[in-house]
Amino acid sequence: MGNDDRVKLAHGSGGALMHELIENLIVPRLANPILESLDDSAELPDLGGHKLEGGRVAFTTDSYVVQPLFFPGGDIGKLAVAGTVNDLSMKGATPLYLTLGLIIEEGLKLSVLEEIIDSIAEAAEAAGVSIAAGDTKVVEHGAVGGIVINTAGIGVIPDGVSISAVRAQEGDVVILSGTMGDHETAILVAREELRLDEVIESDCACLNGLVETVLRACPDVHVLRDPTRGGLGTTLNEIVSKSGLGITIREADIPVAGKVRAVCSILGYDPIYMANEGKVIVVVARDAADAVLEAMRSHPLGLEATAIGTVGGKPGVYLRTEVGGLRPIVMLEGVQLPRIC
Amino acid sequence: MTGPVMEVELFRSESAAGALLRRIERLLKRAGATADEPVALMEVCGTHTVAISRFGLRSLLPDSLRLLSGPGCPVCVTPLIEIDRSIAAAETPGTIVATFGDMMRVPGSRSSLESARTDGADIRIVYSPMDSLQIARGNPGHEVVFLGVGFETTSPTIAATVLAAEREGLGNFSILPFFKTVPAALDMLAAIPDRPLDGFICPGHVSVIIGAEAYESVARNRNMPCVVVGFEPLDILSGIEALLEQVADIRTGEGDARVEVRYKRAVTSVGNVAAQELLRKVFEPCDAEWRGIGVIPGSGHDLSERYSDFHARERLSLDVVKPVEQPGCICGEIMLGRRLPTDCPLFGEACTPRRPVGPCMVSTEGSCAAFYKYERNAA
Numbered sequence: 171m172g173n174d175d176r177v178k179l180a181h182g183s184g185g186a187l188m189h190e191l192i193e194n195l196i197v198p199r200l201a202n203p204i205l206e207s208l209d210d211s212a213e214l215p216d217l218g219g220h221k222l223e224g225g226r227v228a229f230t231t232d233s234y235v236v237q238p239l240f241f242p243g244g245d246i247g248k249l250a251v252a253g254t255v256n257d258l259s260m261k262g263a264t265p266l267y268l269t270l271g272l273i274i275e276e277g278l279k280l281s282v283l284e285e286i287i288d289s290i291a292e293a294a295e296a297a298g299v300s301i302a303a304g305d306t307k308v309v310e311h312g313a314v315g316g317i318v319i320n321t322a323g324i325g326v327i328p329d330g331v332s333i334s335a336v337r338a339q340e341g342d343v344v345i346l347s348g349t350m351g352d353h354e355t356a357i358l359v360a361r362e363e364l365r366l367d368e369v370i371e372s373d374c375a376c377l378n379g380l381v382e383t384v385l386r387a388c389p390d391v392h393v394l395r396d397p398t399r400g401g402l403g404t405t406l407n408e409i410v411s412k413s414g415l416g417i418t419i420r421e422a423d424i425p426v427a428g429k430v431r432a433v434c435s436i437l438g439y440d441p442i443y444m445a446n447e448g449k450v451i452v453v454v455a456r457d458a459a460d461a462v463l464e465a466m467r468s469h470p471l472g473l474e475a476t477a478i479g480t481v482g483g484k485p486g487v488y489l490r491t492e493v494g495g496l497r498p499i500v501m502l503e504g505v506q507l508p509r510i511c
Numbered sequence: 512m513t514g515p516v517m518e519v520e521l522f523r524s525e526s527a528a529g530a531l532l533r534r535i536e537r538l539l540k541r542a543g544a545t546a547d548e549p550v551a552l553m554e555v556c557g558t559h560t561v562a563i564s565r566f567g568l569r570s571l572l573p574d575s576l577r578l579l580s581g582p583g584c585p586v587c588v589t590p591l592i593e594i595d596r597s598i599a600a601a602e603t604p605g606t607i608v609a610t611f612g613d614m615m616r617v618p619g620s621r622s623s624l625e626s627a628r629t630d631g632a633d634i635r636i637v638y639s640p641m642d643s644l645q646i647a648r649g650n651p652g653h654e655v656v657f658l659g660v661g662f663e664t665t666s667p668t669i670a671a672t673v674l675a676a677e678r679e680g681l682g683n684f685s686i687l688p689f690f691k692t693v694p695a696a697l698d699m700l701a702a703i704p705d706r707p708l709d710g711f712i713c714p715g716h717v718s719v720i721i722g723a724e725a726y727e728s729v730a731r732n733r734n735m736p737c738v739v740v741g742f743e744p745l746d747i748l749s750g751i752e753a754l755l756e757q758v759a760d761i762r763t764g765e766g767d768a769r770v771e772v773r774y775k776r777a778v779t780s781v782g783n784v785a786a787q788e789l790l791r792k793v794f795e796p797c798d799a800e801w802r803g804i805g806v807i808p809g810s811g812h813d814l815s816e817r818y819s820d821f822h823a824r825e826r827l828s829l830d831v832v833k834p835v836e837q838p839g840c841i842c843g844e845i846m847l848g849r850r851l852p853t854d855c856p857l858f859g860e861a862c863t864p865r866r867p868v869g870p871c872m873v874s875t876e877g878s879c880a881a882f883y884k885y886e887r888n889a890a
Contacts, residue, residue, distance in 0.1 A: 176626075176629050176630075177629075178625060178626075178629050179625075179629075180625070186865070187865065362638055364638065431519070435519075437638075438558075438561075438875065438876070440565070489567075490567075491565070491566045491567045491744070492520075492523040492525065492566070492744070493523055493524075493525055493528040493566050493567075493568070493571070493744040493745070493748075494525045494528060494529070494567075494571060495566050495567020495568055495569070495570045495571050495744075496567050496570050497564065497565065497566075497567040497570070497885045497886065498885065498886070498887060500883075500884060500887065
């Protein structure tokens with residue numbers, strides 16, 4: 171990076187450019203072993219000398235900047251709860267408390283704010299977490315597009331649960347909890363006001379219940395990741411980059427809703443790189459896969475759970491296409507842009 | 512599942528693909544093709560390039576067949592000077608530039624639209640050219656310039672936008688036209704001496720508009736097999752099969768090149784007459800520069816005399832210095848079918864989608880970008 175380089179929107183896309191920014195500019199300046207693991211949430215070794223009687227503390231934070239603020243299937247409030255609950259869940263932690271930071275733009279209607287806070291309350295109650303502390307700031311009109319929300323979350327990882335990308339092993343099965351691309355496609359359609367006959371709903375949801383179900387069926391789950399920004403393609407690349415292994419998935423087994431597939435194919439987008447907000451990738455040992463699949467399918471958020479591939483082979487992520495071809499899946503470079511013909 | 516999914520899946524059957532691949536193999540033998548002297552087919556359209564890579568078709572096809580990517584990505588063939596001009600328009604105070612998304616990252620000689628936007632220029636991505644009229648209505652004090660990039664698939668919608676602006680009397684809307692047309696480019700490619708090509712996989716979307724008969728003169732006068740092909744994997748394999756039948760016939764003296772349509776669910780012989788009428792009304796043919804290739808006579812569309820008021824150059828001063836292409840890039844050779852992206856010393860090293868050097872790396876539908884994304888580490 172040169173001195174004149176600036177932050178671009180693509181730096182926030184979740185792809186290779188963002189990883190470069192985090193790993194080259196941010197992390198080295200804040201260096202410590204907890205941060206450097208760069209998992210969805212940090213696992214705290216102790217609390218200033220105090221230890222829990224059982225389990226370990228998981229801690230995370232995330233900011234939410236979605237436009238439009240309300241979209242089919244959710245809103246920025248629900249997203250702010252689900253995103254942080256899910257980051258904790260991806261370590262196998264039981265989420266307990268969230269903080270809520272609101273940066274509100276001058277001029278936002280109080281009725282809109284009310285609706286967002288109600289949505290936060292509803293999502294928190296459903297997930298079994300409490301909003302334990304908060305902060306409110308107001309900024310000039312036009313500064314943040316209505317409202318920006320930050321939530322931090324804390325939870326407890328039960329004893330016997332150890333989940334991390336480095337635990338993926340040769341022969342493991344890769345399971346996906348449901349359809350890919352719903353959230354980003356829903357946002358795109360809502361933001362661009364694309365006129366479709368059918369409504370596409372975001373999959374925005376708290377995954378702690380589903381994760382609990384998975385851990386009951388198999389406490390020794392190796393990896394859990396939610397394919398948010400950058401989608402399945404980017405998240406699988408993050409897993410292999412930490413484990414040094416290969417993953418091959420089968421395109422025909424990856425669930426994609428028909429209307430999502432249709433919108434993506436019109437715009438030239440690949441559902442594999444579209445963000446999700448209520449889906450989880452589970453990597454487990456082969457002999458546990460059937461039990462995990464069965465457990466997931468018994469949960470409302472895992473009805474379409476499918477084994478999509480296996481860990482092993484040449485390092486990197488590969489896709490066996492529907493017609494039987496093989497192609498590598500690389501990390502997304504920047505934002506996906508609609509094509510021209 | 513809903514209807515469209517079922518339909519798409521019909522064109523992705525692994526067993527049907529297997530049957531086509533066996534026929535393709537037999538036809539390659541009949542044509543006398545070997546790994547050292549392969550039959551070379553060119554897919555002219557960027558969407559084909561992406562589909563071939565995305566479905567991993569190269570990994571399924573025998574090495575006695577070579578698929579080459581032509582100049583079929585309109586973003587890629589937009590000359591550097593036009594990118595510089597677009598940036599100059601965006602940097603003019605009081606101007607809003609509206610563009611399709613994949614123009615954003617294309618590097619001009621010193622910056623890109625994306626960087627210009629980071630520096631504060633008002634550049635907006637639109638999904639339909641009609642959306643730029645909405646921007647013009649909402650910003651009466653600004654000049655809204657739409658970047659007119661595209662082949663015959665896209666240009667009719669932009670022609671319709673110009674007509675709508677005229678009807679509405681919108682005085683603050685104009686376009687910067689860099690339109691390209693396909694048949695003249697195919698003719699130029701087919702006429703290259705010792706041509707490296709045995710047939711064209713003709714673009715499906717463009718053909719919906721211009722009709723299959725637009726390729727008759729290339730097929731007949733240049734004895735070049737032309738098959739119009741759709742974008743699903745079975746469409747593409749079926750198109751390759753049809754082309755190889757012609758190549759084998761030509762090589763064994765049993766037939767001549769002709770135009771065939773293997774995308775009959777969308778393409779007719781005459782095409783979309785209403786869209787052609789729009790093109791004739793608003794545009795006129797012009798010579799056009801194709802980045803990496805040069806000027807091809809009669810291969811562009813400019814605004815006709817009647818609509819020349821809508822040309823952005825009538826409203827803004829867009830004089831820019833003629834830029835120089837970076838040395839080492841072989842995009843021109845790639846688009847002419849002489850080389851593959853992986854033959855380029857810059858590929859994947861000095862030239863990546865994030866920091867592209869040549870035109871074929873800039874758009875998602877460019878051949879180098881498709882190779883980089885889908886085939887760089889192919890097993």
